[in-house]
Amino acid sequence: MSVQLEAIALCGGYGEIQILKQVSVALKTGQVTAFVGSNGAGKTTLMKLLAGLLPASQGQILLGGRSVSALAPPARLALGLSLVPEGRMVFPDLTVADTLRIGAYLPQARSGWKDRAEHMYELFPRLKERRNSLAGFLSGGEQQMLALARGLMSNPSVLLLDEPTLGLAPTIVDELFEILARIRDTGVTIGLVEQNIHAALNLSDYAYVMEDGKVALSGPSDELLDSPAVRAAYMGVE
Numbered sequence: 001m002s003v004q005l006e007a008i009a010l011c012g013g014y015g016e017i018q019i020l021k022q023v024s025v026a027l028k029t030g031q032v033t034a035f036v037g038s039n040g041a042g043k044t045t046l047m048k049l050l051a052g053l054l055p056a057s058q059g060q061i062l063l064g065g066r067s068v069s070a071l072a073p074p075a076r077l078a079l080g081l082s083l084v085p086e087g088r089m090v091f092p093d094l095t096v097a098d099t100l101r102i103g104a105y106l107p108q109a110r111s112g113w114k115d116r117a118e119h120m121y122e123l124f125p126r127l128k129e130r131r132n133s134l135a136g137f138l139s140g141g142e143q144q145m146l147a148l149a150r151g152l153m154s155n156p157s158v159l160l161l162d163e164p165t166l167g168l169a170p171t172i173v174d175e176l177f178e179i180l181a182r183i184r185d186t187g188v189t190i191g192l193v194e195q196n197i198h199a200a201l202n203l204s205d206y207a208y209v210m211e212d213g214k215v216a217l218s219g220p221s222d223e224l225l226d227s228p229a230v231r232a233a234y235m236g237v238e
């Protein structure tokens with residue numbers, strides 16, 4: 001199976017503060033890859049480096065086998081890499097329909113935006129019901145769905161999601177995870193940062209456990225789910 005997005009010995013952080021230390025990860029095509037680990041482990045920082053929002057001080061990032069390390073975020077997006085950042089960040093004064101429309105601002109996505117929006121309404125029926133509502137009036141779960149749908153409007157090959165379920169009620173979390181599985185089944189490669197390690201390992205095919213800016217452990221998700229060491233350290237199971 002081919003690798004869609006790869007980081008090789010990636011280092012970087014915030015100015016002088018180096019957070020990531022030689023991080024190497026690979027997201028296989030059409031799979032969900034989870035990034036888990038405690039607060040401050042560097043998961044968000046890794047997402048920002050992959051999307052180009054923070055510079056890498058060392059290492060390589062390959063998208064579809066091509067180096068994108070030197071490219072700014074819009075250029076990476078144009079090549080198929082879309083990040084849905086932590087905290088939803090939808091514009092409160094835009095309607096759902098307009099939010100989807102601006103998600104398709106890239107030239108190659110613009111012409112088919114109406115069809116893609118219809119596809120999003122099939123994937124997220126709640127958004128269809130609220131298509132003329134202002135984003136600011138949506139519930140937290142609906143805003144997260146809108147952020148996800150906006151991220152998909154550019155028709156990405158890789159979708160990176162930073163803690164999409166943060167602060168959401170359990171039933172909405174289940175709904176979102178079902179939608180992520182459907183998105184994966186359409187062939188999109190997904191990178192998922194998630195606090196809920198159990199749910200993340202259940203959904204994902206492969207997972208990286210991060211600690212202190214490094215990959216502490218990685219493997220097929222079902223193996224990590226069964227690993228006594230992972231269960232004891234990260235799931236509070238004796």
Ligand code: ATP
Nearest residue numbers: 014017019037038039040041042043044045046210
């Ligand atoms: P969380 O689950 O809490 O979001 P995380 O694994 O995503 O954790 P990061 O947000 O990547 O972790 O943070 C990694 C480290 O980088 C932390 O020590 C954090 O304090 C530091 N950090 C985050 N943002 C900044 C910033 N803007 N400037 C300096 N240091 C930062």
